[in-house]
Amino acid sequence: MNCKTSREVGGMGHSLKRKEDSRFLAGKGNYVDDVKLPGMLHMDIVRSPYAYAKIKSIDASEALKIPGVIAVVTGKDLEQYNLHWMPTLMSDTQMVLPTDTVMYQSQEVAAVIATDRYTARDGKEAVKVEYEPMKPVIDPYKSLDPEAPVLRTDKEGKTDNHIWHWEVGDKDKTSKLFEEAEVVVKEQMHIPRIHVASIETCGCVADYDKVNNHLTMYMTTQAPHAIRTVIALVAGHVGLTEEKVRVISPDIGGGFGGKVPVYPGYVIAIAVSFLVGKPIKWVEDRSENLQADSFARDYHITAEMAGTKDGKILGTRFKILADHGYTDASANPSKFPTGLFSIGTGSYDYDTAFMEADAVYTNKPPGGVAYRCSFRVTEAVHAIERITDRFALEIGKDPADLRMQNFIKKDQFPWKSPTGWEYDSGDYHAGLQKAMDTLGYWDLRKEQEEKRKRGELMGIGISTFTEIVGAGPSKDFDILGIKMFDSAEIRVHPTGKAIARFGTKSQGQGHETTYAQIIAEELGIPAENIQVEEGDTDTAPYGLGTYASRSTPTAGAAAAMAARKLRDKAKKIAAHLLEVSEDDLEWEVGKFFVKGAPEKSKTIQEIVFAAYTNHPQGMEAGFEATHYYDPPNLTFPSGAYICVVDIDNETAEIKIRRFVAIDDCGNIINPMIVQGQVHGGLTQGLAPAMYEELIYDEEGNILNGTFMDYLLPTAVESPNWETGHTITPSPHHPIGAKGVGESPTVGAPPAIANAIVDALSHLGVTHMDIPITPYKVWKVLNEKGIVQ
Template identity: 90%
Template sequence: MIQCKTSKEIGGMGHSLKRKEDARFIQGKGRYVDDVKLPGMLYMDIVRSPYAYAKIKNINIDEAMKVPGVVAVVTGRDLEKYNLHWMPTLMSDTQMVLPTDTVMYQAQEVAAVIATSKYAARDGREAVRVEYEPMKPVIDPYKSLDPDAPVLRTDKEGKKDNHIWNWKVGDKQKTDDVFAKAEVVVKEQMHIPRIHVASIETCGCVADYDKVNNHLTMYMTTQAPHAIRTVIALVAGHVGLTEEKIRVISPDIGGGFGGKVPVYPGYVIAIAVSFLVGKPVKWIEDRSENLQADSFARDYHITAEMAGTKDGKILATRFKVLADHGYTDASANPSKFPTGMFSIATGSYDYDATYMECDAVYTNKPPGGVAYRCSFRVTEAVHAIERITDRFALEIGKDPAELRLQNFIKKEDFPWKSPTGWIYDSGDYHKGLLKAMDTVDYHQLRAEQAEKRKRGELMGIGLSTFTEVVGAGPSKDFDILGIKMFDSAEIRVHPTGKAIARFGTKSQGQGHETTYAQIIAEELGIPAENIQIEEGDTDTAPYGLGTYASRSTPTAGAAAAVASRKLRDKARKIAAYLLEVSEDDLEWEPGKFFVKGAPEKSKTIQEIVFASYTNHPPGMEAGFEATHYYDPPNLTFPSGAYICVVDIDKETGAIHVRRFVAIDDCGNIINPMIVQGQVHGGLTQGIAPAMYEELIYDEAGNILNGTFMDYLVPTAVESPKWETGHTVTPSPHHPIGAKGVGESPTVGAPPAIANAIVDALSPYGITHLDIPITPFKVWKALKEKGAI
């Protein structure tokens, strides 16, 4: 009898396989877009606006054209001739590629300089003279709705104000009634700051238009190659660039975090120029451009309210949001959900009355809307519910852990329908929180805190017990620009039993080359090391919507499992033929089929695959290939219980995160080491907005922290020792019971930190502080309350 290797030996699911891709990353062998060098390639640099709102009176390119190496300067007027000066955003709004008359935010693209080297392009950029007539910008989103505020989007016919859309969900009447009668009502006004993903690699592309074949190859840093191909075809189809003539290649990506989902004007300009001059054009942003002009995240002003009983039962919540979208709504949301999945804001708690409303407005700031490890606005939702839950606990003097345990949805109540209509697939919130409490020794910490309070020392303990919602999504509700949000896997097994599998997603560092191979290994018994994973080339990969919103595992991961199972069904037929038994007489164990009761009669998957090319049953299609487009029946609902402990220096406001325990539940885990890595990175990106990061603008719309000197990205020095762990509540509808995890820590961490800091300061009457909570903010609050 042939002894099959164990799941661990073949690198199946649940094992901490070392990441296959790291061999090339750590040896400098990654191939990023800036590594693409093509014969005759030109370089592009972009002139950007110093003003937030100004009329362009004149663009003088004479001096720039004299710079040695400069071959062209492209303006909005040039693009206008080809009707390429506007493009759609992913939220079906519109956006200038280059302006013809007016600039709408600081750092907006104004003109592009094309040259034979990147240095000449930069020199040319400095020599372009633009005459502006500055106007008074709208910066404060609250003022943008004032009747006397200038209407910014004059390009939209008949537009009379700066309002973009109004969105509401929940039962207003029912909720208002509960609030009116409630024993306890708490309310806080919160701002979730505008922040920016600072991936190591900035955005960029090489547009390579081949005039002879009318074919565009677009190398670019995109998280969603297929969707981008479709968008390019929509924008440039009228000049003959139809979808079959476009190949998007997303090579290795040095971090995306959401910032590489949108379509930036730079991409479109590079394509236009390559199309017009017939040469490849490279555009790579510098760090400041990336920070100042690329898609921002968050910027939600939220009024959160909670109603409940004196003994701690949550009865209702109300959320009113003002969303500052900047110049255009360029969010990357599913079409039907302009606020993304914000409506998960009822959280992990069992109550049935909620009402949420959001108004989105235009201002003179860069566009964007969801990027930065956010799960489509779940960061904002979780911050609101977790902060207001702590506020409620504080109001009634109840321990916030006890209050949560009292209100959690019980594990036997899943699937659970939330008052905003989500069907939570599964969860065990009590188990997660109890594990986190046990890990930190919660009761001991509370005792220590009580002692310290007697001495006037500031120690705080903060909780966040969040529900995530990822895996967009079921096609009945989820699309982007009309394209349904399924995802795909195509597996080809070669005659010798080694495979290549391609996906519609695109890793930016998440480790897909390893984890997808593990899923297929587990399902088919082919060792993971013999399964090559490929993503990011639209000519070879099946159509998919890409990697964001922690959707790869819920969608493409599921597709990998289902495609593998299709192959296993075929393998069973071949094995039956080879062993001359009926299919029903066969049993599967990873790596082989054997005859029931006669285990010595077996065929390994390698033998079966070989037979599929050499000796397949008559009438059966040869070869060993399967494709699956997976349309999930529901989203997956990961969860987490985080506890943060802080010590605060009263005199300086300095905050020291003493401990941070994160217990995540992402269902069945494919690779524990990778999940832990995801959680470590995500937590660091959670502490970022909680304590450091915020894009700040003055009244004139100048960004005040447009470089890394002032925009504080946390490093290893600022990061506490993350203590991670997990509980496992498999998703009942996902083929391998997995839920996404990539964004959970960033979603869950900020309120744990904010709650810990406010907990430390609460004896002095402080009930809320907006993130990022800096030492100065703490010191100022203490001073105002007379504590120091």
């Protein structure tokens, strides 16, 4: 890695050890369940056993007899304050607590407030709720049947379960292409409903101070500022206006998108704290987390590709049915109800595409949030990378050759995609070539051929994806109308040490280290001397938070821009101190010197000191800057992943023999941290590819609502990931970086699925839905007569 700064300064490219680690390693992290306030009460939540039912009665009398149970709160109680409904981040509506009907299993029905969590739990058991179950709508396709019951009767005039329709691309041109093309392939795919399952569940401590009319909300949120605004929008009418609300997002035990939404539990805690004037702690347990918090994915996709017999891709067509459950609780920009699915034309050079999506309500938990990839990029990449392999299989061409043939070339960037995006930069050929060389691709193909002759099952799968991150340009991107910029504020103290604050919020990404490195790069102040803070809305500048791999593209850019403002100021001070004109000065890391006389120089520390002690007449004292960065475009990281699997031809067990991942996320701030992000993302790509799916029966009962059956990969399932990189800087980003956190979760599932399908393709298998388990493979082998 080329570094402009010394190791001591620790700017970009240095694998600095993380500044935040010390407290985590000592057990001194401060997560929400560690917050303990005087007089704090505990909340537990009664949840519905049914997916769809009328509530006939709620009897709290036995619960209230338990010593220590303070109150039982129902929807009717909240209704008095008009707090029983809230908006979702997609401007749909969601019950906080129901007044008459429950819409999914494990929906919140009532809240029990008690002096400690054991008593709250006993109180929950003692609340008696009488339900009148109704036949739920579980299958999203059946949800559109004319005879299906209309679920959202709360919405006036609603006559069906359809939420929205979206489309992009040229429909007629695409239809014509598909009618005339030499080769057309088509597969029906389901991207399963999954759950982020961060190891820390969600929770909060709502602390309303009646005397000062002020709410402090400690909360597991990836977007504290946006949440503050949402609280003010929901509860402003009872006096909680935005200046009266402080949101503190303490250390977060993993987010991955699941901690972006506002869950009913948070709102109930606020309402109860507001009413009783005491802090209320609510921390959900794992079952509640899996069963009620926002899910991700659940897209049914019909994917088609048209091309020529010799392998030229000519066009794609995707039709989506999105199952949103009870309400559309995605976290997409309002202009993009299906997120950035339109990236699904992929890394390939063709000009014809059409995509359309319809979303429906069902009696399942609400959501559509991220799982380490918001904005539906994973679904899109899965569709394009699977159908590309399908096309290669159809015409009998090696999938690596086919990709090389169709990649957008390095010199074609900026490249306008058929769905309207302008890809900033990329070198797809180099990435795939590097992955193939690392793996020894052609030798493995030979081995596979020999194994096939012996009846052994081995497969190689490729995924060459283009990501789209860094939301975003404010002309297109917002959450509930708030534009998706992000912010940095840098204050340099007189002795040359700094504190920097951001509108984002790390959940493990290492912002306390990487943001300091960006500032160190720009100002030459050692990263060690730059303290980074996030997550307190009273102190940090406004920002939209951390998700969608947006922190480096937005707040990281803001850090560089704010630092450059300071460097401009430093130049003026240096000119004053050295008694030369600004034009005579040149910058090298950490100091300004006089051109041609390098011995005449002022270090950044000297300059900062002067800013407080000897600043030029007419100049503002101090050394601080703030920047709100609104990116001109998104960034487009890419990657080339190859997976090799061996399948036991009796038990159908699938072993990942090797997995090589070459990522291009532009310029790299900290290689150690980027590699860590890639490792983690790969395991979270493996998870839905082979292990995870939320499964419901016809009555809407979840069948795997604990970690006993919702299968997170351990260190045994997770292979030794082989990782590497290429660097194609983003031309429009101040430091040329692109963002990386989600790429591996986007890129890994199709590589794994393609490898498994490849192992079975000679048997006539063209597609398998993820998660691909040994059981599913066995059924295929059984159908083909390979096993009995």
